[in-house]
Amino acid sequence: MGARPEAEPRGYPEAIVGRAEPIDVRRIDATSRTPGVDYLWRVRWDVTEPYEQRVVPQPRLHLAAEQGRLLVHGVTRRPFVRRLVDRGHVLGASFTPGGFHGYLRSSVGRLSDAEVPAGEVLGLDDRPYADRILAADATDDTIVAALTDYLEAVGYDPDPRAGEVAELVAAAEQDRTLVRADALAALGGISLRTLQREFATYVGIGPKWVLQRFRLLEAAAAARSGDDVDWAALAAELGFSDQAHLVRRFTEVVGTPPATYAREVGG
Known part of the structure; x- marks a missing residue:
């Protein structure tokens, strides 16, 4: 079964500030293979000039494929800003409050206000999975499968x-x-x-x-x-x-x- 995109990410649309028309944001339902994940989000863009996208942080951690890595984004007090250029895409997982703890198996507080390659904190090299997700010809189905495979390989300990x-x-x-x-x-x-x-x-x-x-x-x-x-x-x-x-x-x-x-x- 293919990924099921929806028009708006769950929660507050106000969390995305001033979204531009060339930016396509989709929410994709999490599955039983990714416990602790609230939803996946995918962003595709095609801009003629560099564009800064601003997102209001919420009390949740994210795991996102960007810059050749899977990056763990801890809860941040600062607005989240990304500079989008040319054409590209990003896929991320938004964890339920407390959800990332089951993968990290320790306090998530040490990740606050930080962006850390997943392999450094989860013990599994994230780069092969990031390559699959960020491939230019990647579809929604293939990128969701890659991120799901990574989380499944890391394993989840419920608390x-x-x-x-x-x-x-x-x-x-x-x-x-x-x-x-x-x-x-x-x-x-x-x-x-x-x-x-x-x-x-x-x-x-x-x-x-x-x-x-x-x-x-x-x-x-x-x-x-x-x-x-x-x-x-x-x-x-x-x-x-x-x-x-x-x-x-x-x-x-x-x-x-x-x-x-x-x-x-x-x-």
Whole structure:
């Protein structure tokens, strides 16, 4: 059965900032052969001039074929920017929160804010698989098969606690009233210190950052909605101290203030 591409990556379309028309982004469903993977994503581009694609980081690790390697991208606090030139493609795996831990078999926190060749941390040379994925004539089916083969060869050790932490991340994403880490800890029935330790181990970043990032993505969704937004009221609702706090954090992450972003995306 061939890979089944879908029009939008799962999660927030706001995570991709200012996507250009020559850039084709597809989400491809993960299979039972890749436990811990939420979905695969494929990007193809054909640009006449160099183009910088900016992505708002989310609390998840990625494994992507680029520059002749499979690179592990830890959770990063900085916006993710890639310069696209000429014609090419990239394939990546987006792991569920806690999902990469089963392949790494140790704390994913050591990969935060880092890009590391997979072979250096997973113990299996990634270059032959990257060559298969990045071949000029590679199809979606062949590149998905190559990445799947690599993860299957590395092997996966499930950790029940990783799934429980993933449930807390899901709660942080879905419940906009959750704006404090101590409230998230109470929801999980654990202490704040334990929550912080487990997020570092399984997610790769602290719960305060996770909560604020999801709230910022909600602000981006509001900016894209086309509706008039009371930014002061939204800032209070999303747990920011005031409108200036929201605008400052939004600008750091997206690269432009929310009102400007709304105009740029046609909202």
